[in-house]
Amino acid sequence: MKRHPSSSLLLFGATGDLAKRMLLPSLYALHEDELIAADLRIVGTARSELSDEEFRALAKEALDQYLPDDRKDEAKIASFLKHLQYQPLDASTIEGFDDLAAKLGDISGGLSIFLSTAPFLFEPTIKGLQSAGLAGDNVRIGLEKPLGNDLASSAKINDAVASAFGEDRIFRIDHYLGKETVQNLMALRFANMMFEPLWNANHIDHVQITISETVGLEGRHGFYDETGALRDMVQNHMLQLLALIAMEPPVDYDAASVRDEKVKVLRSLRPVSPEEMVRGQYGSGAVQGEAVEGYADDLGEASDTETFVAIKAHVDSWRWQGVPFYLRTGKRMTERRSEIVIQFKCVPHNIFAGRGGRLDANRLVIRLQPEEYVRLMVMAKQPSMDREGVTLREVPLDLSLTHAFAKARRRIAYERLLLDLIDGDPTLFVRRDEVEAQWRWVDGIRAIWAKEDAPPKRYGAGSWGPSAAIALTERDGVTWHE
Structure with a gap:
């Protein structure tokens, strides 16, 4: 299906933190590289009473603060501001x-909307757009999370959006899918003959996915305490990574084929039992040599909100039967890291055992941030005369993707996602059935927590989480990759 780029872009929340840190710098980068049309109109909207010139001044200040120095070109910044x-x-x-x-004026050339708003504003916003003629067939809408806090509230938001926009014009954003290394997961699997024949329960022992942060609340007190780590990170980013790892080969690299295979994985997730999960909350400690307070002190009051989750997940399919997927995410941990570890099984027979040769199973490490690399750990003979074995x-x-593509422009996720929204390519966006499958699984976990009514386990800031998270893997003879 041929798509046509929109001639106008409407940014809700245009004076907010996300716009300043990510959206405006991303749009400038696309302008700088001539990836968006020279006549693209970008209209920002928010509660603040600003004129066009005052908004351009706000945008200029954001670009000065958040653009890397090597991308600052005053002439190009000035020409970008004319879009606004x-x-x-x-x-x-x-x-x-x-x-x-x-x-906005004439939108016959197409309109793309980026909607980042509080959940309670979704319904009135959609009604307002519809009443003003801003929800026609040539209008598509990108939705930034949070899209509800459980299946029921998510369905309510999605119903409201669907009352004005067809599913093919709804672009649900998960910014992890815009990361180049995440997209490389599919290239790694489906463009290399050496991996796909081994990518199954016959050859893989287990999979680990870790997203760890060193920061605490960082100004997100109200939102985070109502959300917690499970809904903030697992429900979206981690389950999308799991789906990309576990999906069957799609017939084509297009939106329908890729998302069809992802949703099959998400629907195959086995309900988690109480002994297969750990929830934690950070206490005081030291992160990278700096003393920090515990979550309750950061928040200013006692709370049972989890800042750490570890889960042993299972995908009930032929390909993955018996292969555990260990998920771990938390705040105030030892280091900032996002990575996937594919742990292969050992070779069936060690021919070097009689001469003292010890084998470790191969391991594939896919690091998403802060570095970007793919590392395959293999066994090799240490040079020697072998008289002692x-x-x-x-x-x-x-x-190293950073070095291998050193000459390529390194882009933040929102550059890709905004460009795809403007161009109308939904491949890297999340379909409604995916969202609902993710919520069903997460709601099952939260129901167990509500029934148990147990406080989260404490862990010291600067650690890798509660000791129970270590026990979660160790009882299976598995160690977290640290």
């Missing part, structure tokens, strides 16, 4: 949407 216009709007009332439509050692075969 602004219209104040209180999205909680229907008044004002007609003025927004007047500001054979010494085998684990050595890495490294592909």
Whole structure:
């Protein structure tokens, strides 16, 4: 299906933190590289009463603060700012949407909307867009999370959006899918003959997915305490990574084929039992040599919200039967890291055992951040005359994506996602049935927590989480990759 880029982009929440840190710098980068049309109109809207010039000044300040120095070009920044216009709007009332439509003017060339708003504002915003004629067949809408906090509230938001927009015009954003290394997961699996024949329960012992952060609340007190690690990280980012790892080969690299295979995985997730999960909350400690307070001190009050989750998940399919997927995420941990570890099984017979050679199973490490690399750990013979026996050692075969593509422009996820929204390519966005499958699984976990009514286990800031998370893997003879 041929798609046509939109001639206008409407940014909700245009004065907020996400816009300043990510959206405006991403749009500037696309402009700098001439990836968006020279006549693309970008209209920002928010509650703040700003003129066009005041919004451009706000954008200029954000670019000065958040753009890397090597991307700052005053002439190009000045030309980018000419794209920008602004219209104040209180999205909680229907008044004002007609003025927004007047500001946008002719949208016959297509309109893309980036909607980042509080969940309670989704319904009135959609009604306002519809009433002002901003939800027609040539309009598509990108939805930034949070899209509800359980299946029921998510369905309510999705129903509201679906009342005005067809599913093919709804682009649900998970910014992890915009990361180049995440997209490389499919290239690694489906463009290399050496991996796909081994990518199953016959050859893989287990999979680990870790997303660890060193930061605490960082100004997100209200949102985070109502959300917690399970809904903030597992429900979206981690389950999307799991789906990409476990999916069957799609027939084509297009939106329908890729998302069809992902949703099959998400629907195959086995309900988690109480002994297969650990929830924790950080206490005081030291992160990277700096003393930090515990979660309750950061929040200013006692709370049972989890800042750490570890889960032993299972995908009930032929390919993955018996292979555990260990998921782990938390705040105030030892280091910032996002990675996937594919642990292969040992060779069936060690021919070097009689001469003292010890084998370790091969391991594939896919690091998403802060570095980006793919590392295959293989066994090699240590150089020697072997009179005292054979010494085998684990050595890495490294592909540093940062170095291998050093001349390529390194892009943040929102650059790719905004461009795909403007162009109308939904491949890297999340379909409704995926979201609902993710919520069903997560709601099952939360139901167990509510029934148990046990407080989260404490862990010291700067550690790798509660000791129970170590026991979760150790009882299976598995150690977290640290």
